Structures are given as structure tokens and as C-alpha cells.
Amino acid sequence: GENYVQEVVAKAPELPDDIRWHFIGHLQSNKVKDLLSVPNLHCVHTVDTIKLANELQKRAAQLRPGRPLLVFAQVNTSMEESKSGCKPDEIAALCTGIRSSCPALELVGLMCIGKYSASEGGSDTDFACLVQCRVTAAAALGTTPEALALSMGMSHDYEAALAAGATHVRVGSTIFGKRAAKV
Template sequence: MSLAYTVERAQEIADNLTGVKAKLDEALQSKGASAQKARLVAVSKLKPASDILAAYEKTGQLSFGENYVQELEEKSKELPSDIQWHFIGSLQSNKCKVVAAIPNVFVVETVDSAKKATTLDKACAAAARPEPLRIFLQVNTSGEESKSGMLPSAVLEVAQHVVETCSHLKLAGFMTIGSPNPDLENGENPDFKALSECRTTVQDALKINGLELSMGMSDDFQRALLQGATNIRVGSTIFGSRPPFNKTAA
């Protein structure tokens, strides 16, 4: 795996990152006193490790998102150990052991059932992670059959399961992928509103605070920020279009 990058490519990525951060700052300023700064996750799936290293070295970017377990495993071995990896792809039960064994996985954003949480919890125990692994519960807020995630009605039960029975996991928040063409009411994306309501329900019922909202991507991250996102996933705007998916990277 080559980590070499050109000066031109590094500058392109740095400029793109700077542009996204400027839009985040602009959205924060428009929100006023209630604004909460969000973590920017640079989605690097299917991009070479050299792109990640360029972003890391030229801008200090630490948070990167990967969709495929094999690709994440390979990149984590080659790149700096202080990178904070976000796993944002569909997590198969037989891949939980691999993910749990990667020491600098910061959060798994795609836990979509109590069964998956239990499997990941056992994998973390077997890997002897020094601290509980942070997870987000993935919620299918739009109800689209093509999307992964539990329905909002199941969130409280799964959250309670994680908090009460998965000692090697830490419930850190919730994640959704918004509808590509939401019917905005009063300027609000209903998918983002639904995720926020899930958080309120869980925090009130389980008496916990500070749960995060991972929502917003390249096309809608500004709207997500205005609706309370604390974790934003942006890929193509930073790294450009991606090559076709190679199944061997899954």
C-alpha cells in the first residue's frame, strides 16, 4: 500500500477540507448562541491511504470514515495510530471480531439491532479492549426498504439492551442517512428531526445525557448541523468521486 502523494493532490484535499469547514462555521454562525460544533468525519472509503495521509499531514484531520471491514483493517495498519476511525458501513456479524481488534476504531456507527450489539460486545471482550467501544445505533428514519437501520419505534428497547447488558460497549449516540429528497417542512428535514426525537426519548427514559447525532453528508450537512448534528460524514466533497466498488474490499 503506497502512502506517497503528490503536492497537487495534497493541496486539492486540503482546499476541499478547508471549504467544508468554512461552510460548517457559516452554518454555526447562522444558528447563533444555540450552535454546537460538530465533528467532521472525512469519508475515505475506496480512496487510497495516501489521500488519508495527505489530509492528516496537511490539515491535521483525525476523523475518517470507512465502509468496508477489510479496507479499514488494512488502512489502520499502515496509517498513523492516532487516527480516529469511524466504521460507517453495514457490519456483518462475522466481521465483528475484526473490527473489535482494531485498536483505534473510535466508533462503530452502524449497530442496527440488539443481536448485533451483543455480537460486537462479545467480540470486544475477546479482543480485551481497554475501554468500551463507542457505538451509534443506526436508525432508518425515512422508512426506505433499501436502507439499513432499525425503525425509530425500536430504538429505546435496543438502547436499553446496550446500556444494561453490553458492558464492553458504550452507547454514544444515533446515526441516520437522510432521504435524498426530503419534504422539508418549515425548513426542517424530517429524518433529522426524527433522529433528534429518538435521542430525546432515550435520554429521558434511561436518564443519560450527551448522546450524539450522526447525520448529514455531502449534500445536506449544513441542514443537519442546523438541526443539531454533532457528527457529520462528508466524502465526495473532500476526496472527489469514488471508483467502482470492489467486492474484495468488503
């Protein structure tokens, strides 16, 4: 997984083409075309508005016809202003909007970034909120909650995320070490 569009665009041509890239960072509409230029982009975990979904739809239909782009709807479960994502009470509308108006996208689940807390279990309420959002979204989509994946948990809280039902965790800093500070 990659957090920055410019980094995945630069790395992808240098690495084996059978890598299935997951984009896990905040995505601005003006960066969608660059991101979708990565031929082996597999999934975007951070679709937080129908506007972004529509832009991904437009570019995916142009740049990768016949290859649906997997997407997760991002929910701001912590309600922190610094975090992206729709509000929990907007998840049904976002998911039904993606399913009904974005045929080049395949909605596969929901994603959140839990509140960072130095105490054990600080993200548990965020994970519980996302699990409830999955129930709400599934009902709106006419499917079962288990049909929607859950992308939640990072290096500091992945165990709690897995215990809460995560199907995808983001553990890059555990594997690769902490990212160098940007200057």
C-alpha cells in the first residue's frame, strides 16, 4: 500500500508488474488521473465523497475499460477534523451512490483510521463504529454485512482491529520502519 500518489506513480514502473497496488492515503480529485496511470493499481481505500467516486469512475472508465477498480468507502469514525472520510450517518448514501452511478468501480468494503491513542485499546470505539457502519451500508445495499470488507487498523492498533473483524490492516511501519519526516 502507498500513501502518496507521487510515490506510487514513481515506484510502480520500477517494481514487478504483478504487484497489486493498494492506495491508502488521502486522495484529491486532481490527483486521480495520475493515480489511475498506474497500470497495476488494484484498490483505493480512501473514497470519502461521491464527488471523488465520480472522478474515479470517469478516469477508470477511460483508462482501464473492462477492469473494475476496487474501492473502500472511508468513514471518519473518530470525527477528528484532521481526518478524511464521510460521517458515519452518511455511509449508506455514499455506498449506494457508488454502486448506482459508478459501474467502473467495485465497492468492496469500508475503511477507517482509528483515533491514535497511547493507551491500550484507544481505537476500539472507532472499530466498533465501522462495524456498525458496515451493517448500515449492507442494509442499504441489500446485502449481508460479511459481503463488505473492513480496512481498519495500523501498526499500533492492528491487533484490536483484527479482533473487531478487520479483513485488511495497514502495517507498513511495522514492516518497513517509520517513514522519514518530510522536510
